[in-house]
Amino acid sequence: MNKNILLGVTGGIAIYKVVDVVSRLKKLDYNIKIIMTDSACEFVSPMTFETIGKCDVKNKMFHKNSHKIVEHIDLANWADLFLVAPASANIMAKINHGIADDLLTSTALAYTKPIMFCVSMNTNMLNNPSTQKNIEELKEKNHLIIDSNSGMLACDTKGDGRLKEPWEIVEEVENYFCKKDLKGKKVLITAGATVERIDPVRYITNDSSGKMGYSIAKKAFMRGADVTIISGKTSVDSPYGIENIKVQSAIDMKEQIESCVDDYDCLIMAAAVSDFKVKNRKDLKIKKQDGIHSLELEENPDILKSLNKKENQIFIGFAAETNNLIKNAEKKLNKKNLDYIVLNDVSKKDIGFNSEYNKVSIISKNQILELDKDTKLNIADKILDLIK
Numbered sequence: 522m523n524k525n526i527l528l529g530v531t532g533g534i535a536i537y538k539v540v541d542v543v544s545r546l547k548k549l550d551y552n553i554k555i556i557m558t559d560s561a562c563e564f565v566s567p568m569t570f571e572t573i574g575k576c577d578v579k580n581k582m583f584h585k586n587s588h589k590i591v592e593h594i595d596l597a598n599w600a601d602l603f604l605v606a607p608a609s610a611n612i613m614a615k616i617n618h619g620i621a622d623d624l625l626t627s628t629a630l631a632y633t634k635p636i637m638f639c640v641s642m643n644t645n646m647l648n649n650p651s652t653q654k655n656i657e658e659l660k661e662k663n664h665l666i667i668d669s670n671s672g673m674l675a676c677d678t679k680g681d682g683r684l685k686e687p688w689e690i691v692e693e694v695e696n697y698f699c700k701k702d703l704k705g706k707k708v709l710i711t712a713g714a715t716v717e718r719i720d721p722v723r724y725i726t727n728d729s730s731g732k733m734g735y736s737i738a739k740k741a742f743m744r745g746a747d748v749t750i751i752s753g754k755t756s757v758d759s760p761y762g763i764e765n766i767k768v769q770s771a772i773d774m775k776e777q778i779e780s781c782v783d784d785y786d787c788l789i790m791a792a793a794v795s796d797f798k799v800k801n802r803k804d805l806k807i808k809k810q811d812g813i814h815s816l817e818l819e820e821n822p823d824i825l826k827s828l829n830k831k832e833n834q835i836f837i838g839f840a841a842e843t844n845n846l847i848k849n850a851e852k853k854l855n856k857k858n859l860d861y862i863v864l865n866d867v868s869k870k871d872i873g874f875n876s877e878y879n880k881v882s883i884i885s886k887n888q889i890l891e892l893d894k895d896t897k898l899n900i901a902d903k904i905l906d907l908i909k
């Protein structure tokens with residue numbers, strides 16, 4: 522069933538971004554109700570939120586229908602999540618101290634679950650000891666504080682206090698609703714394509730976009746795992762809130778994995794690692810008159826084969842094949858001492874590299890699980906079910 526989000530909008534200049542948040546939440550099929558403070562209504566007309574959110578926008582505590590229901594109690598009971606964005610210094614101070622002098626604060630007092638505050642204000646207002654104390658105390662009361670970003674502010678200064686971007690706020694909402702069945706697990710995920718330099722301006726790489734690895738990382742993070750990504754070249758944004766260590770070549774990736782893999786319960790190698798590197802690589806740009814007409818290649822070390830898997834660790838590899846799919850994947854599974862190998866057919870244009878979709882088979886020592894074509898995010902969930 523679709524979740525109910527009660528959005529509290531306060532009087533901050535970043536309110537315009539919250540219109541976009543509402544639009545994104547609508548597209549994700551959340552049910553939305555909105556309360557605006559009087560100050561918020563000075564910045565943007567309720568009509569804007571009504572139109573984008575396709576919902577009523579409440580503002581008044583006392584109005585002509587108020588005898589029919591006790592609206593602030595009704596709204597508090599209706600909400601699966603109470604999101605306050607932008608969260609002004611004033612609203613956090615009032616809610617922290619239990620003040621209930623308008624519809625938003627009265628509803629907050631009647632709401633029994635954690636409230637999610639998306640902090641947004643001038644840097645000095647944020648650093649003021651009163652605001653800092655309110656934030657700390659709200660956290661102690663189990664409320665969720667979505668810290669601001671650092672950057673350019675409306676008052677023409679640079680610093681902390683900038684409201685998180687709409688997509689980041691939506692990620693926080695999605696994370697909130699996701700069940701945390703991977704809590705306590707440490708997962709290391711590689712993504713993207715490695716890059717093998719020919720000279721300072723040219724390189725050999727492959728078509729991997731990083732979407733599959735990033736989808737697994739995003740879902741693992743949402744499900745509560747402690748996630749680190751090691752990624753090569755990618756063409757999509759790094760998932761929200763996850764440490765992403767950038768590397769170039771297969772050797773860089775190998776060194777990075779070796780330095781930390783022992784700390785993880787699970788390694789998922791979704792990166793497309795180059796089998797070969799350039800032997801006659803040049804430190805200066807190769808000129809036409811240098812007369813180099815062929816590249817000498819040498820094999821890269823096999824990362825998975827070189828790792829010493831600990832007893833309780835789970836290693837999952839990927840095989841991108843174009844022919845003899847199952848046979849090649851099974852060979853890889855045994856040769857690299859993997860627990861599972863995820864096989865995808867990269868000869869098909871509508872799935873695999875660069876696509877939002879994939880169709881994979883998950884192969885283990887004693888079974889082959891063929892999954893239907895699905896989004897990479899849904900496939901990520903199926904892969905993560907293996908490490909629960």
Ligand SMILES: Cc1cc2nc3c(=O)[nH]c(=O)nc-3n(C[C@H](O)[C@H](O)[C@H](O)COP(=O)(O)O)c2cc1C
Binds near residue numbers: 530532609641642643
């Ligand atoms: C142009 C302008 C921009 C403002 N921006 C912010 C802001 O980003 N964050 C904030 O906490 N207060 C900001 N304020 C001050 C709040 O609007 C003020 O504290 C108000 O009382 C908040 O009321 P509310 O919390 O009930 O919405 C701004 C005020 C003005 C006039």
